[in-house]
Amino acid sequence: MRVFLFLSLFFVCDYTFASIKQDSQKCTTDLVTIDFNFSGGGNSVCEVISSDHIKILVKPESKDSINPSPWYAFRKSKHIKKILLELDYGEYEHRYFPKIKKINSGWERLNKSDILIKNDGKNVFINFYPSKEEQYISSQELITEDWYEDWYKILKKNKFLKSKIIGYSVQNRPIKAFFSNENINNPFILILGRQHPPEVSSAFALQGFINQLIGSINLSKDFLSKYNIIFVPLMNPDGVENGFWRYNFNKKDLNRDWDNFSQPETYSVKNFLDNLKNKNQPFLFIDFHSTYKNIFYISDAKLKNSEQNFLLNWLEKSRLELSKINYNFTVKNSYTESNKVSKNYFYNQYNIPSMTYEVSDSEIRSVIVESSRILAKELMIILLDTNRKNLDMAERKGFEPSRRLPAYTLSKRAPSTTRPPLH
Ligand SMILES: [Zn+2]
Numbered sequence: 516m517r518v519f520l521f522l523s524l525f526f527v528c529d530y531t532f533a534s535i536k537q538d539s540q541k542c543t544t545d546l547v548t549i550d551f552n553f554s555g556g557g558n559s560v561c562e563v564i565s566s567d568h569i570k571i572l573v574k575p576e577s578k579d580s581i582n583p584s585p586w587y588a589f590r591k592s593k594h595i596k597k598i599l600l601e602l603d604y605g606e607y608e609h610r611y612f613p614k615i616k617k618i619n620s621g622w623e624r625l626n627k628s629d630i631l632i633k634n635d636g637k638n639v640f641i642n643f644y645p646s647k648e649e650q651y652i653s654s655q656e657l658i659t660e661d662w663y664e665d666w667y668k669i670l671k672k673n674k675f676l677k678s679k680i681i682g683y684s685v686q687n688r689p690i691k692a693f694f695s696n697e698n699i700n701n702p703f704i705l706i707l708g709r710q711h712p713p714e715v716s717s718a719f720a721l722q723g724f725i726n727q728l729i730g731s732i733n734l735s736k737d738f739l740s741k742y743n744i745i746f747v748p749l750m751n752p753d754g755v756e757n758g759f760w761r762y763n764f765n766k767k768d769l770n771r772d773w774d775n776f777s778q779p780e781t782y783s784v785k786n787f788l789d790n791l792k793n794k795n796q797p798f799l800f801i802d803f804h805s806t807y808k809n810i811f812y813i814s815d816a817k818l819k820n821s822e823q824n825f826l827l828n829w830l831e832k833s834r835l836e837l838s839k840i841n842y843n844f845t846v847k848n849s850y851t852e853s854n855k856v857s858k859n860y861f862y863n864q865y866n867i868p869s870m871t872y873e874v875s876d877s878e879i880r881s882v883i884v885e886s887s888r889i890l891a892k893e894l895m896i897i898l899l900d901t902n903r904k905n906l907d908m909a910e911r912k913g914f915e916p917s918r919r920l921p922a923y924t925l926s927k928r929a930p931s932t933t934r935p936p937l938h
Pocket of ligand 1: 710711714770804805
Protein backbone atom coordinates (compact mmCIF):
# COMPACT_ATOMS: atom_id res chain seq x y z
CA MET A 516 0.00 0.00 0.00
CA ARG A 517 2.80 2.35 0.95
CA VAL A 518 4.62 1.53 -2.27
CA PHE A 519 1.48 2.21 -4.26
CA LEU A 520 1.05 5.61 -2.58
CA PHE A 521 4.68 6.51 -3.20
CA LEU A 522 4.45 5.53 -6.86
CA SER A 523 1.18 7.45 -7.28
CA LEU A 524 2.78 10.51 -5.77
CA PHE A 525 5.83 10.11 -8.00
CA PHE A 526 3.73 9.96 -11.14
CA VAL A 527 1.64 12.93 -10.05
CA CYS A 528 4.81 14.92 -9.35
CA ASP A 529 6.39 13.83 -12.57
CA TYR A 530 3.31 14.85 -14.53
CA THR A 531 3.25 18.22 -12.78
CA PHE A 532 6.92 18.79 -13.54
CA ALA A 533 6.36 17.90 -17.21
CA SER A 534 3.48 20.31 -17.53
CA ILE A 535 5.51 23.16 -15.97
CA LYS A 536 8.37 22.44 -18.35
CA GLN A 537 6.02 22.45 -21.31
CA ASP A 538 4.46 25.69 -20.17
CA SER A 539 7.84 27.37 -20.00
CA GLN A 540 8.32 27.00 -23.77
CA LYS A 541 5.04 28.79 -24.28
CA CYS A 542 3.30 31.17 -21.89
CA THR A 543 -0.37 31.96 -22.18
CA THR A 544 -2.38 34.40 -20.10
CA ASP A 545 -5.89 35.71 -20.70
CA LEU A 546 -4.26 38.60 -22.62
CA VAL A 547 -1.43 37.16 -24.67
CA THR A 548 0.62 34.12 -25.71
CA ILE A 549 4.42 34.12 -26.00
CA ASP A 550 6.34 31.27 -27.62
CA PHE A 551 9.71 30.35 -29.12
CA ASN A 552 8.72 27.53 -31.44
CA PHE A 553 10.04 28.81 -34.78
CA SER A 554 13.35 28.98 -36.68
CA GLY A 555 15.85 30.94 -34.58
CA GLY A 556 13.59 30.84 -31.50
CA GLY A 557 16.49 29.82 -29.28
CA ASN A 558 16.73 28.39 -25.80
CA SER A 559 14.71 30.99 -23.94
CA VAL A 560 11.93 29.91 -21.59
CA CYS A 561 9.17 32.02 -20.09
CA GLU A 562 7.33 32.54 -16.85
CA VAL A 563 3.96 34.20 -16.28
CA ILE A 564 4.27 36.93 -13.64
CA SER A 565 0.74 38.26 -14.13
CA SER A 566 -1.73 38.34 -17.00
CA ASP A 567 -0.04 41.40 -18.49
CA HIS A 568 3.55 40.63 -17.46
CA ILE A 569 5.61 37.73 -18.82
CA LYS A 570 9.25 37.13 -18.01
CA ILE A 571 11.55 35.63 -20.65
CA LEU A 572 14.62 33.88 -19.30
CA VAL A 573 17.30 34.31 -21.97
CA LYS A 574 19.59 31.28 -22.00
CA PRO A 575 22.57 30.07 -24.06
CA GLU A 576 22.84 26.58 -25.53
CA SER A 577 25.77 25.93 -23.23
CA LYS A 578 27.08 27.66 -20.11
CA ASP A 579 30.66 27.79 -21.33
CA SER A 580 30.00 30.06 -24.30
CA ILE A 581 33.29 31.94 -24.75
CA ASN A 582 31.78 35.01 -26.33
CA PRO A 583 28.41 35.98 -24.84
CA SER A 584 26.07 36.83 -27.68
CA PRO A 585 22.77 36.75 -25.76
CA TRP A 586 20.41 35.84 -28.53
CA TYR A 587 16.68 36.01 -27.90
CA ALA A 588 13.68 35.79 -30.18
CA PHE A 589 10.04 35.32 -29.33
CA ARG A 590 6.63 35.39 -30.95
CA LYS A 591 3.81 37.38 -29.43
CA SER A 592 0.13 36.79 -30.22
CA LYS A 593 -2.25 39.68 -30.83
CA HIS A 594 -3.45 41.39 -27.64
CA ILE A 595 -6.06 44.01 -26.89
CA LYS A 596 -4.37 45.55 -23.86
CA LYS A 597 -0.91 46.86 -23.11
CA ILE A 598 1.50 44.18 -21.86
CA LEU A 599 4.96 44.14 -20.30
CA LEU A 600 7.63 41.66 -21.34
CA GLU A 601 10.76 41.25 -19.28
CA LEU A 602 14.04 39.84 -20.57
CA ASP A 603 15.95 38.25 -17.72
CA TYR A 604 19.56 37.50 -18.69
CA GLY A 605 20.59 35.81 -15.45
CA GLU A 606 24.38 36.07 -15.35
CA TYR A 607 24.58 37.58 -18.84
CA GLU A 608 23.91 41.13 -20.07
CA HIS A 609 21.71 42.69 -22.69
CA ARG A 610 23.57 43.31 -25.96
CA TYR A 611 21.25 43.45 -28.98
CA PHE A 612 18.69 46.20 -29.37
CA PRO A 613 15.26 44.55 -29.89
CA LYS A 614 13.75 44.52 -33.36
CA ILE A 615 10.21 43.72 -34.41
CA LYS A 616 8.78 42.11 -37.51
CA LYS A 617 5.23 43.04 -38.31
CA ILE A 618 3.22 41.12 -40.88
CA ASN A 619 3.78 42.41 -44.42
CA SER A 620 6.61 44.72 -43.43
CA GLY A 621 10.33 44.47 -42.76
CA TRP A 622 12.20 44.42 -39.48
CA GLU A 623 12.38 47.63 -37.52
CA ARG A 624 13.88 48.71 -34.20
CA LEU A 625 11.47 49.07 -31.31
CA ASN A 626 10.92 52.55 -29.89
CA LYS A 627 13.62 53.38 -27.38
CA SER A 628 11.06 54.99 -25.11
CA ASP A 629 9.30 51.62 -24.63
CA ILE A 630 12.45 49.91 -23.37
CA LEU A 631 13.82 50.13 -19.85
CA ILE A 632 17.23 48.60 -19.12
CA LYS A 633 17.88 47.86 -15.44
CA ASN A 634 20.34 46.13 -13.18
CA ASP A 635 23.37 46.76 -15.45
CA GLY A 636 21.63 45.18 -18.43
CA LYS A 637 20.62 42.00 -16.63
CA ASN A 638 16.93 42.90 -16.88
CA VAL A 639 15.19 44.64 -19.75
CA PHE A 640 11.53 45.65 -19.66
CA ILE A 641 9.63 46.26 -22.88
CA ASN A 642 6.16 47.75 -23.20
CA PHE A 643 3.95 46.51 -25.99
CA TYR A 644 0.80 48.39 -26.95
CA PRO A 645 -2.30 46.56 -28.24
CA SER A 646 -1.68 44.80 -31.52
CA LYS A 647 -4.12 43.19 -33.95
CA GLU A 648 -1.52 40.82 -35.34
CA GLU A 649 1.05 38.24 -34.31
CA GLN A 650 4.57 39.71 -34.17
CA TYR A 651 8.13 38.46 -33.91
CA ILE A 652 10.58 40.27 -31.64
CA SER A 653 14.22 39.36 -31.91
CA SER A 654 17.73 40.43 -30.95
CA GLN A 655 18.62 40.67 -34.63
CA GLU A 656 16.58 40.02 -37.76
CA LEU A 657 15.64 36.34 -38.11
CA ILE A 658 17.97 35.49 -40.98
CA THR A 659 17.44 31.76 -41.01
CA GLU A 660 17.38 28.95 -43.57
CA ASP A 661 14.37 30.41 -45.42
CA TRP A 662 16.20 33.67 -46.07
CA TYR A 663 19.19 31.79 -47.46
CA GLU A 664 16.98 29.53 -49.59
CA ASP A 665 15.26 32.57 -51.11
CA TRP A 666 18.67 34.00 -52.00
CA TYR A 667 19.91 30.64 -53.33
CA LYS A 668 16.96 30.51 -55.73
CA ILE A 669 18.21 33.76 -57.27
CA LEU A 670 21.82 32.56 -57.27
CA LYS A 671 20.84 29.38 -59.09
CA LYS A 672 19.55 31.48 -61.99
CA ASN A 673 22.94 33.20 -62.34
CA LYS A 674 24.73 31.79 -65.38
CA PHE A 675 28.17 32.26 -63.80
CA LEU A 676 27.36 30.08 -60.79
CA LYS A 677 26.99 26.43 -59.92
CA SER A 678 26.11 25.00 -56.53
CA LYS A 679 26.99 21.84 -54.68
CA ILE A 680 26.16 20.26 -51.35
CA ILE A 681 29.62 19.73 -49.86
CA GLY A 682 28.52 18.05 -46.63
CA TYR A 683 25.87 17.91 -43.93
CA SER A 684 25.62 19.49 -40.51
CA VAL A 685 25.29 17.50 -37.28
CA GLN A 686 21.50 17.65 -37.66
CA ASN A 687 21.81 16.67 -41.30
CA ARG A 688 21.19 20.04 -42.90
CA PRO A 689 23.05 20.52 -46.19
CA ILE A 690 26.16 22.69 -46.30
CA LYS A 691 25.85 24.47 -49.64
CA ALA A 692 28.74 25.86 -51.63
CA PHE A 693 28.45 28.04 -54.71
CA PHE A 694 31.19 28.58 -57.23
CA SER A 695 31.78 30.44 -60.44
CA ASN A 696 33.18 28.25 -63.13
CA GLU A 697 33.87 30.23 -66.24
CA ASN A 698 37.31 28.65 -66.20
CA ILE A 699 37.83 26.27 -63.30
CA ASN A 700 41.58 26.73 -63.51
CA ASN A 701 41.39 30.42 -62.75
CA PRO A 702 42.65 31.45 -59.31
CA PHE A 703 39.84 31.56 -56.76
CA ILE A 704 38.73 33.48 -53.67
CA LEU A 705 37.19 31.48 -50.85
CA ILE A 706 34.44 33.17 -48.83
CA LEU A 707 32.67 31.76 -45.75
CA GLY A 708 29.83 33.06 -43.61
CA ARG A 709 27.81 32.52 -40.47
CA GLN A 710 29.98 30.18 -38.48
CA HIS A 711 28.46 32.00 -35.50
CA PRO A 712 24.65 32.06 -35.49
CA PRO A 713 23.81 35.49 -33.98
CA GLU A 714 26.14 37.33 -36.37
CA VAL A 715 23.34 38.48 -38.61
CA SER A 716 24.84 41.80 -39.71
CA SER A 717 27.61 39.83 -41.43
CA ALA A 718 25.02 37.94 -43.51
CA PHE A 719 23.92 41.24 -45.08
CA ALA A 720 27.56 42.08 -45.83
CA LEU A 721 28.32 38.69 -47.33
CA GLN A 722 25.23 38.87 -49.53
CA GLY A 723 26.06 42.39 -50.76
CA PHE A 724 29.67 41.42 -51.40
CA ILE A 725 28.78 38.31 -53.40
CA ASN A 726 25.98 40.02 -55.32
CA GLN A 727 28.47 42.65 -56.43
CA LEU A 728 31.06 40.08 -57.53
CA ILE A 729 28.52 38.20 -59.63
CA GLY A 730 26.59 41.27 -60.77
CA SER A 731 25.63 42.23 -64.28
CA ILE A 732 28.06 45.13 -64.69
CA ASN A 733 31.00 44.74 -67.06
CA LEU A 734 33.45 44.88 -64.18
CA SER A 735 31.91 41.73 -62.68
CA LYS A 736 31.80 39.93 -66.02
CA ASP A 737 35.43 40.75 -66.67
CA PHE A 738 36.35 39.71 -63.14
CA LEU A 739 34.57 36.35 -63.42
CA SER A 740 36.34 35.60 -66.69
CA LYS A 741 39.70 35.78 -64.93
CA TYR A 742 38.97 34.79 -61.34
CA ASN A 743 36.71 32.32 -59.62
CA ILE A 744 34.90 32.56 -56.32
CA ILE A 745 33.83 29.75 -54.05
CA PHE A 746 31.51 30.67 -51.21
CA VAL A 747 29.62 28.96 -48.40
CA PRO A 748 27.16 31.53 -47.00
CA LEU A 749 25.79 29.43 -44.14
CA MET A 750 28.39 27.34 -42.34
CA ASN A 751 26.33 26.67 -39.22
CA PRO A 752 22.73 25.99 -40.29
CA ASP A 753 21.93 24.05 -37.08
CA GLY A 754 23.10 26.89 -34.85
CA VAL A 755 21.07 29.40 -36.87
CA GLU A 756 17.87 27.30 -36.87
CA ASN A 757 18.19 26.56 -33.14
CA GLY A 758 18.90 30.17 -32.20
CA PHE A 759 22.26 29.32 -30.60
CA TRP A 760 24.60 31.99 -29.27
CA ARG A 761 27.82 30.51 -30.59
CA TYR A 762 28.05 26.80 -31.27
CA ASN A 763 27.04 24.09 -33.70
CA PHE A 764 24.75 21.27 -32.53
CA ASN A 765 27.69 19.42 -30.93
CA LYS A 766 28.26 22.51 -28.74
CA LYS A 767 31.49 23.25 -30.57
CA ASP A 768 32.69 26.64 -31.78
CA LEU A 769 33.22 26.07 -35.49
CA ASN A 770 35.73 28.89 -35.67
CA ARG A 771 37.96 27.06 -33.21
CA ASP A 772 37.92 23.87 -35.22
CA TRP A 773 40.21 24.76 -38.11
CA ASP A 774 42.97 22.39 -37.14
CA ASN A 775 41.61 18.90 -36.63
CA PHE A 776 38.27 19.45 -38.41
CA SER A 777 36.33 17.45 -35.85
CA GLN A 778 32.98 18.93 -36.92
CA PRO A 779 31.15 18.00 -40.13
CA GLU A 780 30.63 21.65 -41.07
CA THR A 781 34.33 22.61 -41.06
CA TYR A 782 35.36 19.24 -42.47
CA SER A 783 33.02 19.70 -45.43
CA VAL A 784 34.99 22.77 -46.57
CA LYS A 785 38.39 21.20 -46.06
CA ASN A 786 37.32 18.02 -47.82
CA PHE A 787 35.87 19.96 -50.74
CA LEU A 788 39.07 21.95 -51.20
CA ASP A 789 41.32 18.92 -50.79
CA ASN A 790 39.41 17.08 -53.48
CA LEU A 791 39.21 19.72 -56.16
CA LYS A 792 40.03 17.77 -59.31
CA ASN A 793 42.34 20.40 -60.73
CA LYS A 794 44.21 20.77 -57.38
CA ASN A 795 43.46 24.48 -57.53
CA GLN A 796 43.95 26.44 -54.29
CA PRO A 797 42.50 29.68 -52.95
CA PHE A 798 44.62 32.81 -53.34
CA LEU A 799 42.50 34.91 -50.97
CA PHE A 800 40.30 34.00 -48.01
CA ILE A 801 37.51 36.07 -46.40
CA ASP A 802 35.39 34.95 -43.45
CA PHE A 803 32.34 37.07 -42.51
CA HIS A 804 31.54 37.71 -38.84
CA SER A 805 29.90 40.34 -36.61
CA THR A 806 31.01 42.07 -33.45
CA TYR A 807 30.61 45.39 -31.61
CA LYS A 808 32.25 47.46 -34.37
CA ASN A 809 33.34 47.36 -37.99
CA ILE A 810 36.79 45.83 -37.98
CA PHE A 811 38.91 43.80 -40.39
CA TYR A 812 41.38 41.35 -38.89
CA ILE A 813 44.06 40.73 -41.46
CA SER A 814 47.03 38.43 -41.54
CA ASP A 815 49.11 39.34 -44.55
CA ALA A 816 51.62 41.75 -43.03
CA LYS A 817 54.20 39.00 -42.58
CA LEU A 818 53.77 37.29 -45.93
CA LYS A 819 57.12 37.02 -47.65
CA ASN A 820 55.67 37.09 -51.15
CA SER A 821 54.05 39.66 -53.40
CA GLU A 822 50.76 39.48 -51.48
CA GLN A 823 52.28 41.15 -48.46
CA ASN A 824 49.87 43.92 -47.35
CA PHE A 825 47.45 43.14 -50.17
CA LEU A 826 44.50 43.30 -47.75
CA LEU A 827 45.71 46.43 -46.01
CA ASN A 828 46.12 48.22 -49.33
CA TRP A 829 42.72 47.11 -50.59
CA LEU A 830 40.96 48.26 -47.42
CA GLU A 831 42.78 51.58 -47.23
CA LYS A 832 42.17 52.17 -50.91
CA SER A 833 38.44 51.72 -50.24
CA ARG A 834 38.36 53.94 -47.17
CA LEU A 835 37.52 57.18 -48.97
CA GLU A 836 34.50 55.70 -50.78
CA LEU A 837 33.37 54.01 -47.56
CA SER A 838 33.67 57.23 -45.59
CA LYS A 839 31.23 58.87 -48.01
CA ILE A 840 28.52 56.51 -46.74
CA ASN A 841 29.76 56.81 -43.13
CA TYR A 842 31.12 53.29 -42.95
CA ASN A 843 33.89 53.69 -40.41
CA PHE A 844 36.19 50.80 -39.70
CA THR A 845 39.42 49.66 -38.10
CA VAL A 846 42.03 47.40 -39.64
CA LYS A 847 44.02 45.22 -37.31
CA ASN A 848 46.91 42.92 -38.04
CA SER A 849 46.22 39.76 -36.18
CA TYR A 850 47.79 36.39 -36.29
CA THR A 851 47.91 33.69 -33.64
CA GLU A 852 49.35 30.43 -34.79
CA SER A 853 47.45 28.16 -32.45
CA ASN A 854 43.95 29.59 -32.04
CA LYS A 855 42.33 27.35 -34.70
CA VAL A 856 40.34 30.09 -36.44
CA SER A 857 39.71 29.83 -40.16
CA LYS A 858 41.72 32.94 -41.00
CA ASN A 859 44.88 31.47 -39.54
CA TYR A 860 44.30 28.07 -41.04
CA PHE A 861 44.12 29.47 -44.57
CA TYR A 862 47.07 31.74 -43.95
CA ASN A 863 49.20 28.83 -42.71
CA GLN A 864 47.97 26.23 -45.14
CA TYR A 865 48.15 28.23 -48.36
CA ASN A 866 50.38 31.17 -47.48
CA ILE A 867 47.72 33.60 -48.73
CA PRO A 868 46.13 36.85 -47.52
CA SER A 869 43.30 35.89 -45.20
CA MET A 870 40.86 38.11 -43.40
CA THR A 871 38.04 38.11 -40.87
CA TYR A 872 35.49 40.65 -42.08
CA GLU A 873 33.70 41.82 -38.91
CA VAL A 874 30.58 43.94 -39.21
CA SER A 875 29.15 45.96 -36.35
CA ASP A 876 26.00 44.41 -34.82
CA SER A 877 24.32 47.79 -34.93
CA GLU A 878 25.51 49.18 -38.26
CA ILE A 879 22.70 50.58 -40.44
CA ARG A 880 21.60 47.71 -42.67
CA SER A 881 21.59 49.65 -45.95
CA VAL A 882 25.09 50.95 -45.15
CA ILE A 883 26.31 47.39 -44.56
CA VAL A 884 25.09 46.31 -47.99
CA GLU A 885 26.47 49.38 -49.76
CA SER A 886 29.84 49.15 -48.00
CA SER A 887 30.27 45.49 -48.95
CA ARG A 888 29.47 46.37 -52.56
CA ILE A 889 32.10 49.13 -52.54
CA LEU A 890 34.68 46.72 -51.14
CA ALA A 891 33.82 44.08 -53.73
CA LYS A 892 34.10 46.61 -56.55
CA GLU A 893 37.46 47.85 -55.37
CA LEU A 894 38.69 44.28 -55.00
CA MET A 895 37.70 43.48 -58.58
CA ILE A 896 39.43 46.61 -59.88
CA ILE A 897 42.64 45.74 -58.05
CA LEU A 898 42.61 42.12 -59.13
CA LEU A 899 41.90 42.91 -62.77
CA ASP A 900 44.69 45.44 -62.71
CA THR A 901 46.94 42.77 -61.23
CA ASN A 902 45.91 40.35 -63.91
CA ARG A 903 46.75 42.85 -66.65
CA LYS A 904 50.16 43.56 -65.13
CA ASN A 905 50.83 39.82 -64.93
CA LEU A 906 50.01 39.37 -68.58
CA ASP A 907 52.13 42.34 -69.61
CA MET A 908 55.04 41.01 -67.64
CA ALA A 909 54.64 37.54 -69.08
CA GLU A 910 54.50 38.91 -72.63
CA ARG A 911 57.62 40.96 -72.11
CA LYS A 912 59.50 38.02 -70.66
CA GLY A 913 57.92 35.36 -72.81
CA PHE A 914 56.87 33.42 -69.68
CA GLU A 915 53.66 31.88 -68.47
CA PRO A 916 51.72 34.42 -66.32
CA SER A 917 52.52 34.09 -62.63
CA ARG A 918 49.81 32.64 -60.38
CA ARG A 919 50.74 35.01 -57.60
CA LEU A 920 49.66 38.60 -57.24
CA PRO A 921 52.30 41.20 -58.04
CA ALA A 922 53.12 43.76 -55.40
CA TYR A 923 50.60 46.53 -55.24
CA THR A 924 51.17 49.86 -53.56
CA LEU A 925 48.72 52.59 -52.75
CA SER A 926 50.95 55.39 -53.99
CA LYS A 927 50.98 54.10 -57.54
CA ARG A 928 47.21 54.19 -57.86
CA ALA A 929 44.76 56.95 -58.61
CA PRO A 930 41.52 57.12 -56.58
CA SER A 931 38.84 54.89 -58.04
CA THR A 932 36.62 57.85 -58.88
CA THR A 933 39.16 59.16 -61.38
CA ARG A 934 40.28 55.82 -62.72
CA PRO A 935 39.38 55.19 -66.36
CA PRO A 936 36.80 52.49 -66.97
CA LEU A 937 38.10 49.02 -67.66
CA HIS A 938 36.29 48.63 -70.94
ZN1 LIG B 1 32.06 35.31 -35.22
